[in-house]
Amino acid sequence: MLLINCPWCGPRDETEFHYGSEAHIGYPEKPEDLTDKQWAEYIFYRNNPKGWFAERWVHNVGCRRWFNIWRNTVNHEFGPSYKPFTKQPSRPQ
Amino acid sequence: MTIKRRHTEELPEHPDFLWKNPSPKKSYDVIVIGAGGHGLATAYYLAKNFGITNVAVLEKGYLAGGNMGRNTTIIRSNYLWDESAGIYEKSLQLWEGLEEEVGYEMFFDQRGVMTLAHSVSDLRSKQRNFYANAVNDIDSQWLTPEEVKKIAPIVNISPDVRYPVLGATYQARGGIAKHDWVAWGYAKAASDLGVDLIQGCEVKKVKVENGKVVGVDTNQGFISANKVAMAAAGHTSVLSEMAGFRVPLQSRPLQALVSELLEHVLDTVIMSGAVHVYVSQAHKGELVMGAGTDAYNSYAQRGGFHVIEHQLASALELFPIFSRAHLLRTWGGIVDIAPDASPILGLTPVEHLYINSGWGTGGFKATPGSGWAFADTIAHNRPHDLVKPYSLNRFVTGHLIDEHGAAGVAH
Ligand SMILES: Cc1cc2nc3c(=O)[nH]c(=O)nc-3n(C[C@H](O)[C@H](O)[C@H](O)COP(=O)(O)OP(=O)(O)OC[C@H]3O[C@@H](n4cnc5c(N)ncnc54)[C@H](O)[C@@H]3O)c2cc1C
Ligand SMILES: [Zn+2]
Numbered sequence: 001m002l003l004i005n006c007p008w009c010g011p012r013d014e015t016e017f018h019y020g021s022e023a024h025i026g027y028p029e030k031p032e033d034l035t036d037k038q039w040a041e042y043i044f045y046r047n048n049p050k051g052w053f054a055e056r057w058v059h060n061v062g063c064r065r066w067f068n069i070w071r072n073t074v075n076h077e078f079g080p081s082y083k084p085f086t087k088q089p090s091r092p093q
Numbered sequence: 094m095t096i097k098r099r100h101t102e103e104l105p106e107h108p109d110f111l112w113k114n115p116s117p118k119k120s121y122d123v124i125v126i127g128a129g130g131h132g133l134a135t136a137y138y139l140a141k142n143f144g145i146t147n148v149a150v151l152e153k154g155y156l157a158g159g160n161m162g163r164n165t166t167i168i169r170s171n172y173l174w175d176e177s178a179g180i181y182e183k184s185l186q187l188w189e190g191l192e193e194e195v196g197y198e199m200f201f202d203q204r205g206v207m208t209l210a211h212s213v214s215d216l217r218s219k220q221r222n223f224y225a226n227a228v229n230d231i232d233s234q235w236l237t238p239e240e241v242k243k244i245a246p247i248v249n250i251s252p253d254v255r256y257p258v259l260g261a262t263y264q265a266r267g268g269i270a271k272h273d274w275v276a277w278g279y280a281k282a283a284s285d286l287g288v289d290l291i292q293g294c295e296v297k298k299v300k301v302e303n304g305k306v307v308g309v310d311t312n313q314g315f316i317s318a319n320k321v322a323m324a325a326a327g328h329t330s331v332l333s334e335m336a337g338f339r340v341p342l343q344s345r346p347l348q349a350l351v352s353e354l355l356e357h358v359l360d361t362v363i364m365s366g367a368v369h370v371y372v373s374q375a376h377k378g379e380l381v382m383g384a385g386t387d388a389y390n391s392y393a394q395r396g397g398f399h400v401i402e403h404q405l406a407s408a409l410e411l412f413p414i415f416s417r418a419h420l421l422r423t424w425g426g427i428v429d430i431a432p433d434a435s436p437i438l439g440l441t442p443v444e445h446l447y448i449n450s451g452w453g454t455g456g457f458k459a460t461p462g463s464g465w466a467f468a469d470t471i472a473h474n475r476p477h478d479l480v481k482p483y484s485l486n487r488f489v490t491g492h493l494i495d496e497h498g499a500a501g502v503a504h
Contacts, residue, residue, distance in 0.1 A: 001397045001398060001399050002389075002397065014388075014397060014399070015399050018388070019388035019389050021343070021390075036489050036490070036491075037489050039489075040341075040488045040489040041339075043432075043488075044341040044432045044488045045339055045340075045341045045488075046341070046343060048330035048331075048342055048343050048344055048390060049330075050328070050330075050331050050344075050392045053390060055389070055390070071389070073344070073389075073390050073391050073392050073393070074392050074393060075393060076391065076393055
């Protein structure tokens with residue numbers, strides 16, 4: 001089980017959280033201008049890196065708030081977690 | 094060749110070497126990346142059906158060391174949509190003659206697959222699936238809880254449980270096979286036809302010139318090829334990126350487990366999507382169980398133990414008799430999941446580069462059909478009719494094949 005560092009509550013068991021996939025996917029600024037291909041990218045395409053990944057989790061049985069965190073998809077090591085709309089810490093080495 | 098079917102007590106020793114281990118040649122007509130079930134089947138059908146034998150299968154680890162050797166081997170074709178009926182039923186028909194065709198025992202066993210429904214909405218969606226199967230001429234039966242109990246006496250059909258059994262679909266032609274033997278059978282048959290199976294050979298870069306694939310860089314040097322076919326399951330995103338395009342796949346851990354060897358108490362396969370468990374009893378007597386995926390992206394081939402606990406809790410309610418069984422071993426594989434839980438197959442934005450991916454949690458059953466139709470696609474450089482609906486382009490056109498109910502949770 002992962003031990004996930006909620007930026008509000010501190011480290012908690014993975015079972016307290018829900019996964020939210022890739023972080024920093026903003027709603028398109030001008031949706032009316034998007035081509036079908038761009039819509040497909042916005043809706044269906046997410047990065048799937050082997051290595052460090054900035055992803056979202058929600059602490060749904062704790063503070064119920066969303067946040068972002070760096071995690072390595074090869075060994076499940078965590079980097080820094082950070083609140084939404086704050087500056088993203090650089091990718092861990 | 095006729096295959097004699099053996100019983101448990103007669104299970105043979107592991108076989109001697111079945112294929113050659115050549116060094117890679119400088120160039121091939123077709124390079125297949127990944128020696129899982131789909132890659133091996135693709136190579137076999139390229140050689141067998143199209144006479145294309147100057148083929149290499151490159152495998153970064155050992156043959157069938159990925160999902161092919163880690164799955165719970167459930168085989169069935171009673172999916173919801175027409176597109177799925179097409180490729181999974183073709184696959185089941187190939188399974189029915191496969192041991193004879195490749196001349197190798199695979200312990201294919203049509204013991205039936207039962208899918209339980211536990212709530213009113215679950216019941217309705219299973220019945221919808223059942224009627225869709227009827228329309229597509231796919232054998233399927235509807236079972237009442239009492240009929241479930243007749244086929245599998247150890248199932249608890251008491252209404253007094255959290256998730257009572259309200260009914261089930263049953264595909265009598267479904268069943269299991271021994272996954273490693275399936276891989277070995279395809280490998281041996283492909284190798285006998287002249288295909289080079291190269292283990293410990295990792296593709297590091299897919300080389301593209303003027304929009305056309307020209308070969309691959311590997312830890313054993315550059316190997317040129319007229320055509321390259323990716324069958325890399327959980328690593329498809331990584332390979333696509335090497336070739337310069339994206340795929341809408343996410344790689345997730347999927348775990349399974351076995352108990353110690355037990356008396357035979359279950360001679361069919363039972364799945365329950367709603368409570369996240371599926372069970373069969375293998376030939377030697379161990380209970381084989383699987384669950385849903387872990388929540389997060391991963392390439393680590395392992396998941397959290399709470400997922401195992403969750404599936405065992407469900408299993409115990411359905412099968413109280415399992416309460417004394419011991420967990421012997423758990424493991425995980427990395428499955429590639431598309432947004433609609435259906436595979437992504439066919440051509441890619443790079444000429445002569447083909448993709449076979451997105452089989453996610455349920456591609457073992459598709460091994461023969463997928464290899465068969467993918468080989469045809471590669472040989473003719475156009476998608477076979479069964480492959481057509483699974484194009485990468487469906488995420489732009491919106492023609493999704495939503496099998497979440499059928500494939501996303503269980504098999
Ligand atoms: C626990 C578990 C249970 C499952 N249960 C079922 C089930 O009951 N029924 C069912 O139908 N399906 C099931 N599945 C799904 C099924 O196993 C997969 O859909 C299927 O095996 C995927 O195709 P494959 O066999 O070709 O994949 P794999 O065996 O994973 O083959 C891909 C190969 O590509 C290789 N590779 C990757 N990158 C590179 C590279 N750069 N260079 C060279 N080689 C590379 C990998 O090492 C790997 O061997 C299950 C999967 C898991 C993990
Ligand atoms: Zn919190």
